[in-house]
Amino acid sequence: MSNAKVLPLLAPEVAAEPCCPPLDERPLSAEEAERAAKMFKALGDPVRLRLFSAVASHEGGEACVCDISDVGVSQPTVSHHLKKLKEAGLLSSERRGTWVYYRVEPAVIAAMGQLLTRAAAA
Amino acid sequence: MSNAKVLPLLAPEVAAEPCCPPLDERPLSAEEAERAAKMFKALGDPVRLRLFSAVASHEGGEACVCDISDVGVSQPTVSHHLKKLKEAGLLSSERRGTWVYYRVEPAVIAAMGQLLTRAAAA
Numbered sequence: 001m002s003n004a005k006v007l008p009l010l011a012p013e014v015a016a017e018p019c020c021p022p023l024d025e026r027p028l029s030a031e032e033a034e035r036a037a038k039m040f041k042a043l044g045d046p047v048r049l050r051l052f053s054a055v056a057s058h059e060g061g062e063a064c065v066c067d068i069s070d071v072g073v074s075q076p077t078v079s080h081h082l083k084k085l086k087e088a089g090l091l092s093s094e095r096r097g098t099w100v101y102y103r104v105e106p107a108v109i110a111a112m113g114q115l116l117t118r119a120a121a122a
Numbered sequence: 123m124s125n126a127k128v129l130p131l132l133a134p135e136v137a138a139e140p141c142c143p144p145l146d147e148r149p150l151s152a153e154e155a156e157r158a159a160k161m162f163k164a165l166g167d168p169v170r171l172r173l174f175s176a177v178a179s180h181e182g183g184e185a186c187v188c189d190i191s192d193v194g195v196s197q198p199t200v201s202h203h204l205k206k207l208k209e210a211g212l213l214s215s216e217r218r219g220t221w222v223y224y225r226v227e228p229a230v231i232a233a234m235g236q237l238l239t240r241a242a243a244a
């Protein structure tokens with residue numbers, strides 16, 4: 001339990017998920033758009049975005065609910081939003097003793113970043 | 123009208139909108155999260171995402187409705203979604219003769235990309 005800190009934020013075995021090309025490379029197919037829209041939708045709520053940012057910026061890229069509940073909503077609402085983020089693949093979770101710890105899924109963030117990276121900057 | 127092509131995709135006078143820091147830098151404030159969530163929400167729908175991608179990948183980074191209507195929904199639905207993308211600041215539009223042309227707002231895309239760029243890669 002106390003060795004949680006040795007987990008690297010960007011685990012080398014995590015391959016970047018090849019969801020979709022940059023949005024300006026070619027029109028997305030219906031299937032690609034379904035997948036990518038799910039990820040964007042998960043971050044399309046201010047409370048979820050704050051919770052995600054709280055986890056992502058927490059020491060070691062992970063946090064327990066006890067660390068990130070100061071976003072002005074009730075504990076059940078926090079749990080609800082964390083569950084949505086998990087379902088979208090943006091967070092993973094692990095129970096350790098009393099608390100559930102949430103971690104950012106770096107491959108998914110990389111995939112989203114790639115969508116917004118312009119194919120050519122000029 | 124025929125000089126539309128000389129408009130650069132990334133106009134140099136467009137400054138990157140300083141919305142928010144990368145999501146893993148520090149927890150977003152409520153105000154930052156409100157702004158950023160709006161942008162993510164706009165892309166959180168598969169049809170909107172396909173339309174956005176169709177505009178972004180079209181020649182010159184702009185397209186008229188006549189170019190991008192093959193996403194399997196009715197013309198009024200296309201117009202509705204394009205309006206939502208405009209309201210979120212992701213597209214701008216301009217009427218030229220019969221058609222309305224849509225363009226990607228590079229500063230907004232840059233701001234979204236920045237949110238998903240990891241502050242430190244290791």
